[in-house]
Structure formats: C-alpha cells, structure tokens
C-alpha cells in the first residue's frame with residue numbers, strides 16, 4: 093500500500109480525565125513542523141481537567157455526558173454526531189474511559205488510535221500496573237494501537253518499555269509509564285499524520301510494510 097500523507101490532518105482527541113496525554117499532544121502539535129492540528133477535544137464527563145487544558149490552549153471542546161443516555165448505542169450515536177461535526181482525519185483516545193460499540197468503532201476504523209498502559213497483548217482492561225507487579229514482571233510499558241471491536245486488542249503500532257524496580261508500587265510504576273506515554277503518543281500520531289502508519293485489514297503497517305511486532309521507541313527518544 094502506498095503511503096499517503098494527509099493534508100493538514102484534523103486531529104480530534106477524546107478524554108475522560110486529567111488529560112496529561114492531551115497536554116503532551118497539544119504541546120507537540122504546536123511545534124511548527126508538526127503535520128496536524130487538534131481541532132477539537134471531546135469528553136464524556138463535564139468538568140474534567142482535560143477540558144480545562146484544551147480551553148486554555150484555545151481548542152474547541154464538547155461534552156457528551158454518558159450519564160444522560162439510556163444506552164450505549166444512544167450515547168455512541170450522539171458522540172459520533174459531535175465528532176463528525178469536526179470532520180476529523182484521526183480520532184485519538186487519550187484516557188477516554190468508555191467502552192465503544194462496534195458500530196462506533198467501525199465508523200472510525202483505521203483512523204482511531206488508543207493508548208493503553210501495558211505491553212499489549214498483556215493486561216488488557218484496568219489496573220495494569222498492579223497486575224504487572226503481581227505477576228512479578230521485570231518489564232512493563234505502554235502501547236499505542238488501532239481501535240477495533242476487540243477491546244484493547246486492535247493491532248499494536250508501537251510500544252515504550254519501562255523497567256520494573258524492586259521497590260516499585262503501582263503508583264511509582266504508573267508515573268514512569270505515563271512519562272513514556274507522553275513521549276510515544278506524539279511520535280505515533282505524527283507517523284499517522286504523515287501516512288507512515290496505516291491499518292491494512294487486520295495489520296498495522298509502517299511505511300507500507302505490515303508490522304509483525306510493535307515498533308519500539310529507540311533509546312534516545314525514550
């Protein structure tokens with residue numbers, strides 16, 4: 093498949109909480125040579141810090157409060173309509189804590205990314221840092237993947253690793269993993285905007301070649 097760089101890609105970020113990843117993306121996309129711009133930030137919760145961060149950066153925000161909908165389908169339909177209003181080229185889930193319906197996910201197939209705090213396929217779901225500690229793992233990390241119907245199971249694009257120290261607890265490990273998230277997400281989003289990362293069927297591709305394993309951040313970028 094040919095790489096196709098998007099023209100001034102429109103990035104829409106979905107959040108639910110503190111938005112530290114959003115902040116890293118805001119700062120990266122402000123750089124002059126960044127190949128995309130954040131056109132809107134959407135949340136399923138009102139009054140979260142992530143929305144504040146977006147507003148402070150002068151980015152349009154919207155909230156689709158999941159508590160106001162009777163079913164996941166109704167919520168997803170409303171969220172999809174809000175997103176489409178902004179005609180994004182890519183939807184970036186950055187700490188967005190709602191499970192999305194297959195219809196929603198498929199509408200954005202190949203143009204929706206998520207960050208997950210584990211070395212997928214290990215530890216899908218929640219409490220990933222504690223689970224890595226409980227398992228006695230020596231390595232932990234974060235993954236960025238295309239979103240598919242398979243929760244936290246879509247093709248992984250890239251990972252950044254964190255060594256687990258003997259005295260780590262879930263909090264200290266989470267803090268170091270988050271630092272890696274903030275480095276990795278802007279890089280992978282840049283690759284997507286440049287057309288270097290794509291979803292081809294069931295595989296993520298990089299520069300047109302299917303990834304047999306995730307890309308790992310070179311040490312100097314970590």
Ligand code: GRF
Pocket residue numbers: 107108109110111112113114142186187188207208209270273
């Ligand atoms: C991140 O750790 C991410 O891996 C997970 O949710 C957290 C969001 O943090 N999906 P923040 O809102 O970006 O600070």
